[in-house]
Amino acid sequence: MLIASLKPETEKRLLQEQSFEKARRAELEEAVRLFRRHVENYLKGGISLVITEWFTFPDDVSAAYRAGLGAIGTTEGEGTVFLEDAAHDRRTARSLDALYKPPTLIHLLESKQWDAAGRKIAEVFDELEKSGDSREHLYEVYFSVSNAFMYVVHKQGHYMHQIDHAGLDLLADPGIVLSVGKLRAWAAGMLEKLRRELSASDKHARSYIVSKVQELVSRDLGGETSVKTIADRVYLHPVYLSKIYKAETGESLGDYIIRMRMERALYLLKHTNKKIYEITAELGYQNPQYFSKMFKNITALRPTSSGTRK
Structure with a gap:
C-alpha cells in the first residue's frame, strides 16, 4: 500500500485551475504513469493498481485500505482501477x-x-x-x-x-x-x-487434559480446589471440563476431588498423629460432622483420632 498526497505548492497551483478536481486527477494519472514506468525499468515487470478516492490522513486510512482491498481482483491484467470512477452500489446495506x-x-x-x-x-x-x-x-x-x-x-x-x-x-x-x-x-x-x-x-488432547487435572488436584486438596478453580487453571469452561473428564474416566470431576480428599484423610489418620479437626481443616472442610459423613460414604469407615473404625 502506498499513500500519495499533493505537495503544498502543487495544491496551491491546482486551486487556481478552473476545475480543481479535474486538475488533481490529471496529476494523479501522471504519477501513476511514472510509477508504472519505474516498475517496468527496475523490476522488469508490470503490476495492476487500485487507486482509492482521496481521503483525510490519518483518520480515513483504514476505510481507504478496506475499499482498496475490496477492489483487488477487479483489475484485468496489468490495468489500473480508479475507485472514484467505479459505479457505487446505492442499495441500502443490511446486516447478515x-x-x-x-x-x-x-x-x-x-x-x-x-x-x-x-x-x-x-x-x-x-x-x-x-x-x-x-x-x-x-x-x-x-x-x-x-x-x-x-x-x-x-x-x-x-x-x-x-x-x-x-x-x-x-x-x-x-x-x-x-x-x-x-x-x-x-x-x-x-x-x-x-x-x-x-x-x-x-x-490425545482429552487424555492430556485429564492427566493435567489429576496432577493439579493431587497437588492441592484444600478448600480452594473445586471444579471451577481447576477449569480456570486449564482454561476451559467448568461444564465442558466436567463433560470431558466424565467421558474419559467414567467419574465426575467433583466426585474425583472428594475421593482424593478422603484418600488423603485416610492416609493422615493411619500414618500421622493429626487430630480429626486438623485433617478437616487441612482438606478444606469447615464442618467436622459433614467431613465424617463424606469420609464414611467414600471409605465405609468412621474416622477417629486414633485411626479408623468400621
Whole structure:
C-alpha cells in the first residue's frame, strides 16, 4: 500500500485551475504513469493498481485500505482501477442475520459440533445469495468465518498453516472473495480440514487434559480446589471440563476431588498423629460432622483420632 498526497505548492497551483478536481486527477494519472514506468525499468515487470478516492490522513486510512482491498481482483491484467470512477452500489446495506445470530460459528466450532457448524455456514451463504453478493458482504463473511476458524485452531494449540498451507492468506488466493460460490466452497473445504485435523488430535488432547487435572488436584486438596478453580487453571469452561473428564474416566470431576480428599484423610489418620479437626481443616472442610459423613460414604469407615473404625 502506498499513500500519495499533493505537495503544498502543487495544491496551491491546482486551486487556481478552473476545475480543481479535474486538475488533481490529471496529476494523479501522471504519477501513476511514472510509477508504472519505474516498475517496468527496475523490476522488469508490470503490476495492476487500485487507486482509492482521496481521503483525510490519518483518520480515513483504514476505510481507504478496506475499499482498496475490496477492489483487488477487479483489475484485468496489468490495468489500473480508479475507485472514484467505479459505479457505487446505492442499495441500502443490511446486516447478515445468519452470521451473527446464536449459536455463533465460534461457539459451534469450540464445542466440536461439526455438523451444526456446517449447517450454520450453509445458512449464512444461503442468506448471502438472497441479499446479493456485494463485495463488502463477501469480505464480511470471509473475515468473520476465517476469524472463527483461526480462534478454534489456536485454542487447540495449532497454527492455521498446519491445517492449510495458505494459512488464511487472502493475498495467496484473492479469487476466494470474487463470488458467493467460490467463498462457499472455500468455507466448506476449510471446515472439513478442521474436522479431520482437530478430531484426530482430540483424543490425545482429552487424555492430556485429564492427566493435567489429576496432577493439579493431587497437588492441592484444600478448600480452594473445586471444579471451577481447576477449569480456570486449564482454561476451559467448568461444564465442558466436567463433560470431558466424565467421558474419559467414567467419574465426575467433583466426585474425583472428594475421593482424593478422603484418600488423603485416610492416609493422615493411619500414618500421622493429626487430630480429626486438623485433617478437616487441612482438606478444606469447615464442618467436622459433614467431613465424617463424606469420609464414611467414600471409605465405609468412621474416622477417629486414633485411626479408623468400621
